[in-house]
Amino acid sequence: MKPLVFALSILFAFSTLNAQQPVWQPSPGHTQIPIWPGAIPDARPAKGPEKSEAVTNELVAGKPWIEIENVSRPTMTVYSPSGTNTGAAVVVFPGGGYQILAIDLEGSEVCDWLTSKGITCVLLKYRVPAPRSDPYWGAYPESPIALEDAQRTLGLIRLHAARWHIDPHKIGVLGFSAGGSLVAEISNHFAERLYKPVDAADKESCRPDFAVALYPGHLALGDTPLSLNPDIRAHITAQTPPTFLLQAEDDHVDNVNDSLVYYIALKNAGVPVEMHLYAHGGHAFGMRPTKFPITHWPALVETWLQTIGMAPPVS
Numbered sequence: 001m002k003p004l005v006f007a008l009s010i011l012f013a014f015s016t017l018n019a020q021q022p023v024w025q026p027s028p029g030h031t032q033i034p035i036w037p038g039a040i041p042d043a044r045p046a047k048g049p050e051k052s053e054a055v056t057n058e059l060v061a062g063k064p065w066i067e068i069e070n071v072s073r074p075t076m077t078v079y080s081p082s083g084t085n086t087g088a089a090v091v092v093f094p095g096g097g098y099q100i101l102a103i104d105l106e107g108s109e110v111c112d113w114l115t116s117k118g119i120t121c122v123l124l125k126y127r128v129p130a131p132r133s134d135p136y137w138g139a140y141p142e143s144p145i146a147l148e149d150a151q152r153t154l155g156l157i158r159l160h161a162a163r164w165h166i167d168p169h170k171i172g173v174l175g176f177s178a179g180g181s182l183v184a185e186i187s188n189h190f191a192e193r194l195y196k197p198v199d200a201a202d203k204e205s206c207r208p209d210f211a212v213a214l215y216p217g218h219l220a221l222g223d224t225p226l227s228l229n230p231d232i233r234a235h236i237t238a239q240t241p242p243t244f245l246l247q248a249e250d251d252h253v254d255n256v257n258d259s260l261v262y263y264i265a266l267k268n269a270g271v272p273v274e275m276h277l278y279a280h281g282g283h284a285f286g287m288r289p290t291k292f293p294i295t296h297w298p299a300l301v302e303t304w305l306q307t308i309g310m311a312p313p314v315s
Contacts, residue, residue, distance in 0.1 A: 022051060022052055022053065023050055023051065023052060024052035024066065024068050024103055024125075026077045026079075026108065026123070027108065030077050030078070030079060031077065032075035032076070032077050032125065033075055033076050033077065033078070034073065034074070034075055035074050035075060035076055035124075035149060035152050035153055035156060036073075036074070036152065036198070037198065037199065038198070040072075040073065040074075040127075041144075041145075041148055041194075041195035041196070042144055042145050042148065042195070043072070044072065044127075044129050044130065044145070045072065045129070046070035046071070046072040046129035046130075047070060047129070047130070047131060048069070048070050049070060050068065050069065050070045050071055050072065050073070051068070051069055051070060052066055052067065052068045052069075052103065053066070053067060053069075054066055055067050060105055060284065060285060060286060060288050060290075061285070061288035061289060061290050063288070065102055065104055065105035065286075066102075066103050066104045066105070067096065067100040067101065067102055067103065068096075068100060068101045068103050068125065068128075069099075069100050069128070070128075070129060071101060071125055071126065071127050071128045071129060072127055072129045073127075074124065074125055074126050074127050074149045075124075075125045076091075076122050076123065076124050076125070076153050076156070077111075077122070077123045077125070078120065078121075078122050078164055079108075079111040079112075079114070079115050079120065079121040079122070079123065080115065080120055080164065080165070081115045081116075081117075081118045081119060081120060082115045082116055083116070083118060084118045085118055085120070085165050086117070086118040086119055086170075086311055086312060087165070087166060087167035087170055088118075088119045088120070088166075088167065088170040088171075088172070088305070088310050088311055089119065089120040089121070089122060089157060089161075089164070089166040089167075089170065089171045089172070090114055090119055090120070090121055090122070090171075090172050090173065090174050090212075091122045091124055091150070091153055091154065091157065091171070091172070091173045091174070091208075092106075092107055092110050092111060092114075092121060092122065092123050092124065092173075092174050092175065092179075093124055093126065093146075093150065093173065093174070093175030093176070093178075093179030093180075093182045093183060094106040094107040094123075094175075094176060094179050095175065095176035095177030095178045095179045095180065095215075095217075095284065096128060096177070096178055096179075097132070097177065097178050097217075098128050098130070098137055098138050098139065098143070098146065098178045099128055099130075099131060099132060099137070100128060101125060101126070101128055102176070102284065102286065103123075103125070105284070105286035105287070105288070106175075106176040106177070106179065106284070106286045106287075107123050108123060109286060109287045109288070110123075110174065110286070110287055111123055112287075113287055113298055117302060117311070118311075119311070120164060120165070120166050122153065122157060124149060124150065124153050126145075126146045126149040126150065126182070127145040127146060127149055128146070129145075130143070138218070139178070139181050139182070139185065139218040139229075140185050140189065140194075140231065141231050144194045144195075146178075146182050146185075147182065147185045147186060147189060147194060148193075148194050148195050150173070150182055150185070150186040150206075151186065151189070151190070151193055151194065151195075151206040152195075152198075152201065152202070152206075154171065154173075154186065154190075154204075154205070154206035154207070154208065155201040155202050155203075155204040155205070155206050156201045156204075157171055158171065158201075158204035158205060159200055159201040159204050168204075169209060170209055170310050171208060171209050172208050172209055172210035172211060172212065172241070172310065173186055173187070173208040173210075173211050173212070174211075174212040174213075174214070174301075175212070175213060175214070175216070176214045176215060176216075176284070176286065177214075177215055177216065177217050177253065177254055177283065177284060178217055178218065180213035180214055180215060180216025180217065180254075180258075181213075181216050181217050181218035181219060181258075183208075183211050183212065183213040183216065183243075184211075184213060184216060184219055184232050184262060185232070186206065186208060186211075187207075187208055187211045187240050187241055187243065188232055188235035188236055188237075188240055189235060190205065190206045190207035190208075193206070207239070207241065208241045209241055209310065210241050210242050210243070210244075210305070210308060210310050211241050211242070211243045211244070212243070212244045212246075212301055213243065213244070213245050213246075213259070213262070214246050214247075214297065215246065215247045215248065215251055215253075215254055215258075215259075215283055215284070216245070216247070216254060216258050216259060216262070217253070217254035217258055218254075218258070219232060219258040219259075219261060219262045220255060220257040220258045220260070220261045222255075225257070226257060226260060226261050226264070227261060228261040228262060228264075228265050232262070232265070233265055236265050236266065236269045236271070237269060238269055238270045238271065240266060240269060240271045241271075242271065242272040242273070242308045243262075243266055243271060243272070243273045243274075244273075244274050244275075244276075244300075244301060244304050245259045245262065245263055245273065245274070245275040245276070246259070246275070246276045246277075246278075246294070246297050246300070247259040247276075247277055247278075248277070248278045248279070248280060248281030248282055248283070248292070248294050249277060249278065249279050249280075250279065250280050250281065250282055251281070251282060251283045252282070252283065253283040253284070254283060256277060259275060259277065260275075263275045272308065274304055276294075276297070276300060278292065278293060278294040280292050280294070281293075281294035281295065
């Protein structure tokens with residue numbers, strides 16, 4: 001090969017390698033499992049290839065966090081308990097405004113906490129393919145894709161509960177921000193699938209046994225004070241699972257009214273619900289402790305899980 005051609009070939013290969021975007025992978029010993037075996041319902045092309053990167057200009061507790069963009073092929077990752085297995089499981093929905101996923105801050109770090117408490121954690125990398133300007137962006141019913149992924153995942157977990165040493169009657173959901181709105185959606189849209197059933201997993205119930213929504217969004221109507229999203233309100237019944245809500249009053253991304261209106265609706269429907277509101281704390285703190293008392297919320301959830309019979313009492 002002539003020297004110039006060889007040099008250009010090396011340069012092209014190097015440029016191509018640099019152009020490839022890094023893709024998030026779970027910690028060693030854990031594998032992402034595609035939740036759809038074939039065609040993905042309501043598939044939409046992403047604005048680019050899936051990629052992950054560290055966010056360093058918005059530190060949380062003094063540390064960067066990892067965001068994933070352009071998720072069009074959803075996966076779940078199962079994290080088994082590190083010690084005693086309580087049989088309970090939690091599906092975690094990271095937040096990110098239905099544009100990105102805060103995959104460690106509101107995902108894998110949560111799994112580390114849950115597994116240390118004897119709870120299986122299933123981290124769902126749900127679809128977020130669209131920018132805010134896209135008409136397909138956002139929560140159900142504007143966009144069905146994230147809820148479809150959540151329904152499918154709950155069914156898969158129940159189908160494989162014995163394999164993963166999970167009690168099929170102790171499967172809950174936990175989500176942050178947009179993931180918190182997804183918690184409300186799956187808590188009230190479980191009677192039928194939004195997609196054509198694929199296999200035996202879609203014959204299993206996709207109703208969560210309990211739900212935790214942390215600084216949720218997309219629940220209150222912005223132009224009407226203390227008015228709940230009508231799609232959520234229309235589906236709340238006594239079958240909506242017991243719910244835990246937490247939010248800061250100085251949350252300027254998702255207003256505290258999101259938690260208030262959902263709490264009121266659940267209470268009126270006779271659904272067991274516990275809510276904690278704090279004056280300070282802001283938004284998107286995840287599991288990381290800060291100077292604000294709200295960041296000690298994991299201890300509150302642990303106690304709540306014991307009171308509703310989803311975790312054994314502390315001896």
